[in-house]
Amino acid sequence: MVGDAVGTGATREPSKLGELLRMRHITKVFPGTKALDDVNFDVRPGEIHALVGENGAGKSTLMKVLSGIHPYGSYEGEIFYDGELCKFSRISESEAKGIVIIHQELALVPYLSIAENIFLGNEQGKAWSIDWSRTYSEADKLLARVGLAESSRTLVKDIGVGKQQLVEIAKALSRNVRLLILDEPTASLNENESRKLLDLLKDLQAKGLTSVLISHKLNEVAYVADRITVIRDGATIETLDKQADAVSEERIVRGMVGREMESRFPARTSEIGDVALEVVDWTVYHPQFQGRKVVDNAHLVVHRGEVVGVSGLMGAGRTELAMSIFGRSYGRNITGKLFIDGKEARLRNAKSAIEHKLAYVTEDRKGDGLILGMTIRENTTIAKLEKVSRRGAIIEEEEHKVAMLYVDKLHTKCSGVEQPANSLSGGNQQKLLLAKWMFADSDILILDEPTRGIDVGAKYEIYSIINQLVAEGKSVLMISSELPEILGMCDRIYVMNEGRVVGELSGSDADQEQIMTIILQSENRGSTSPTDSADRAATAAEAA
Amino acid sequence: MIKRVFSVLKNNAMVVALAAVMVLFQVWIVATNHGSLFSPMNASNVILQNAYVIILAVGMLLCIISSGNIDLSVGSIVVLVGAVVGTLVVNMHLPVWIGIVAGLLLGVLIGAWQGFWIAYVRIPAFIVTLAGMLLFRGLALIVLNGLTISPFPELFQKIFAGYVPEGASQGSAFIPTAIVTAIACVVFAVTQIVGRARQKKAGAAVGSEIIFWAKLLCLVALVAIFGLLLGQHKGIPTVLILIVVIIAVYSYITQKTVPGRHLYAMGGNEKAAKLSGINTNRMLLAVYTSMGLLSAVAALVCCARFNSAAPSAGDGYELDAIASCYIGGASAFGGTGKVSGAVIGALFMGVLNIGMSIVGIDANWQKAVKGFVLLAAVVFDVLSKRQASAE
Structure with a gap:
């Protein structure tokens, strides 16, 4: 036939x-x-x-x-x-x-x-x-x-x-x-x-x-x-x-x-410790348009061993919040205070953020995450080369060893650590990016859309890595536009809209409707451009 | 096996091309009865004539790696530094060391000035250095008042255009040169072998055994032959020592150190580098400052070789340096390229120059040929890389 x-x-x-x-x-x-x-x-x-x-x-x-x-x-x-x-x-x-x-x-x-x-x-x-x-x-x-x-x-x-x-x-x-x-x-x-x-x-x-x-x-x-x-x-x-x-x-x-997935999110029992990161009265202005607030008086707290989600529509100011926390890498006229492990931290740039054990895992892997032409080995160590060098000279053998270690630990699929990052698939690139920040000894990891554009199987692996991180007592602040992911992974959820933190929910009893309702209500209270927000509120309601 | 040899050759395409050009000229020179390309004098001349290109190419390579940018002002820095040094040591009869220090300082200052605008004000490097090209040549002409300064003191000549051992006659330089060459070969071979053993011990992937030994043997043989040729002439040119030191230092910085890695990272993806805590502004400033310093070194070498500081000095040097880097495999987008590649690129141009001069090709034609070769080399490189990635 x-x-x-x-x-x-x-x-x-x-x-x-x-x-x-x-x-x-x-x-x-x-x-x-x-x-x-x-x-x-x-x-x-x-x-x-x-x-x-x-x-x-x-x-x-x-x-x-x-x-x-x-x-x-x-x-x-x-x-x-x-x-x-x-x-x-x-x-x-x-x-x-x-x-x-x-x-x-x-x-x-x-x-x-x-x-x-x-x-x-x-x-x-x-x-x-x-x-x-x-x-x-x-x-x-x-x-x-x-x-x-x-x-x-x-x-x-x-x-x-x-x-x-x-x-x-x-x-x-x-x-x-x-x-x-x-x-x-x-x-x-x-x-x-x-x-x-x-x-x-x-x-x-x-x-x-x-x-x-x-x-x-x-x-x-x-x-x-x-x-x-x-x-x-x-x-x-x-x-x-x-x-x-x-x-x-x-x-x-x-x-x-090719098999039944029992669950799309790996199970985790959370052990929540002390406050690791506290952001107080955080306000950020747009780098180009003067007087435009992209983050407006935001408050948030992340504990040790906790996965905290940040939900919101695109343009809610989530990435801007994250990058401004990470050593003022975005925006200007930033005001507010940051407390890391209870002590106030003044982060001037990305370097001092890394020194304070903060990590920002970007949403744009190829644009500002990986150095695509470099190898897995070089990408793994780039944020903290001091760890594999002595008096400014890189010890390549040492570097090779740690890169191998993370490839094994995260099950990164590759032919070896000398493979260039641009030849990896999306999921493996994401793992490499996580490896880079794990190698940098980060205690507080801000993950911006960690599973964007990667497939179901790889997503599960990324979630498992996140669980492993918090099990080690680290803290994760996860920004995501996918509501099922936020609901499935987080202990606590902040909802952002138009630069403001407009709601906080416990992960166990939140659902999609609740989140959309919070966004909707904050739109009604919002003062900017009534027609536009009415329009958005209508579609948000429809989506929920 | 044949396939493997082939792939090794392909990975070292420019070395193969350099060898091919040498053989081609040798055949041509012998066939037309012009002596030999590999005569002691020619070996010495390749170094003397191209010292400035190699020095500038090394500096230019850093600019290209860091951002894909180039420095158009190096020729003008060469003439300005030359003019100032000439004024100090020839016209004002100040000690030679004051002239040298002042020249190097001036280079650093000029480099830092340009680096400041490029790194902190974020003016495109092309524009800043184009302005510098006009500015510094103008200043040089003002200093020189349109005249040529010469002759330079004998000491100055000995430092930058002399030979080691000093003042040896034709035969007597051979033994000391041979000894130095032998030591150089042994040191080189030992560092390579020890480095490989250490990498192997740490479990890092090392290339095949045969290829490593073959490569090492070739390189040692080349150094030995070259050293013996120099010994038959007047000994080791002082600029050769200078160049070897510069190449060694810059190779080490780019390949082995943290700042070197940061340089490649920012060239590969500046935003990612910044978010990894790299101070990219400071790196850019450092890169252009180093370019200024190396331009000043090139200026000293040129003054000594021509025994003068002329208004026309340094003309077109920036293009020689840029061409060397691209021939040597640097990417115009930044992030890739090696010091050794840039040196090979410079030597390639140098062999081309000297070969064409010996067989008596007209100077105008020489220029046209070099332009064509630059294009051909880069096309060849791009195509072989594309083929390699398709496999």
Whole structure:
């Protein structure tokens, strides 16, 4: 039967099933690894089809095969699109057929307007004379279709990531897209923005658009997808149909990791000790815009052996709070007091913060966490080289030993400590970042979105490391936008909104609704921009 | 086995290219009856002619590692320091050591001045040093009043352009030079072997045994041959000692010390380096100050070699230094590059110069060829790295 399907030509097979896309027996081999092994993937017209799998499972490779980034001939198998056998050798060929991919890292030019970005490479008018009035009027129409209330003359740098995502979709629509592929579209969006984006997808679906959604966030997948295909280790495991199967998050996780996950959060009995860190009357102003408070009179306490969560919408001032605590690495005119182990600490810079055994594990691993070109060994020791050096000279053998130690301790997957950081997967990069701060003898670790963009299995490992840290009597302040993670991991939870700490909950009896209610109530009391906050409150209520 | 040899060659692509260029010229020179590239005099000349490039390239490499930035003002610092030293020791007849100290101090001051604007006011290095290029050459012309200062005192010449042993005739320098060479070879080999043994003991990954010994043998042989060639000429040039010291110190700092590691870290990712507690401003200041100091050293070497401080001195030196670093494998984005690479880059340019001069290629053509070689070397390097990462 299978052999028969391979043998038959373009004409007969796909048309009888009426599928928009059929990828058949796709096998893609890179030197040394088989990235895709006999993968089948079908998309029906007008559906939203989610593609899920752990990092490195082959999702992106499959989409690269489809779009022609990996050209015809570099893989085995066949692609039928609209009943025709496709032999794309470059992206422009698949785009001509209406297949558009929006990558996780957006491809917009910040200093061009929204309209210029939408029609980039597809300029309106003639090559030597662009029709600007048509450019802007067409762009405005497209923005209306995606529900973005911005002038098309606004520069892309002036709008947030959520809106930029919508611009990308508008750009795809301008090219008469028929099959829209979104690679982790909500990775850097908050819950509101994500919900809006997913609703837009449903909306476009009602108007006949077919889309493929690659995502880690299983609640989103369950919310929006008609069918879900799970890929593991380069092979298709199963395709779940929302109508036929009972699709729960647990069900999807089982397909992804190949076993039943008993719990997504490892168990921990907390032993809470004395106050380790106390932040009093902490106020921070924006480094560029004078008079704009990003953190407003914040109070918080972290005990030894405690995991404290900081929840809030994006832009609530959480990262700013964390970085300003970490040796004034963000903001200016910082006022307030810091107490570490009961003694007041004046931290002038990151170095003095490290000396006070504070660590800030950044949300942006690649941007300001790791030095990607350096090896695991060099990244492990960079925050406290004194420990492996004598009179300013680094003892490389010593360094090698400690790097190995942390690789073993955290189960970092690598070929050795001389492997460069940029060749590690997201989860292992996060482990390396944690190793760096553990090596620096940190007692108080501020973890900013510690599991962003990493897969379910690696998340569990990161949680286990966090538990291990607090079991050793260290303190963890965890910032996260994922409410299940905050609720599953924390002993206590602070809720922040618009720079203020607006609530404190005990981890054991908090739930998502409570947190959203606190945010909502603080919005009502808030004095800034009433229309905007009313709008946000409405969506927050809806999300809760 | 063949595959392994191949990969070793690929990892040392520039060394292979340097050897290839030497062989090419040797064949050409012998074929056209111009003597030999490997004559005692040429061995000595390669060092004398390129001393300033090597010194400047080492300093420039630090600028490039730290931030991917370059220093355009080094040629102008060379002429200004030369002019000031010349005025002091020639025109004003002050003792030579005062001239040397004053010259080095001036270099440090100029470097710190530029470093301050780059590090603390965060003016792009390109702009600060472009301004410096104009400013310091202007000042030099004012000091010189458009005239050339010469001759320099004999002592000054002996220090920066002399030979060890001093004043030996053609034959008598051979034995002392051979002894020094032998000692250098032994010290080098012993440090390498001991270092490897220590790493092995600590469980660190060490490369293959055969390759290590082959490499060591090649290097020792090269040093020995070079030393014997120098011995047949006039002995060891004093600048060679100076260069070896500078290379050794800067290699040690960049490869083995905490500040060196911080330098690579900030070049790789400045934000991450800052959040790791590295004072990146102070590092930048130090890097440009060291560039100023090395420019002053290069100025002293040039004054002694040309026995004059001329208004046209140092012209285009910054480009020679920058080219050496890039040929030697430094990345234009910062974060990578080695002192040894920059030195090899400088030698590559030097061999090219001397080879083309011997076979009598026109000076204008020499410039064109060097430009092409710079591009070719970097393209070659980029392509071989890309291939290596694809494997």
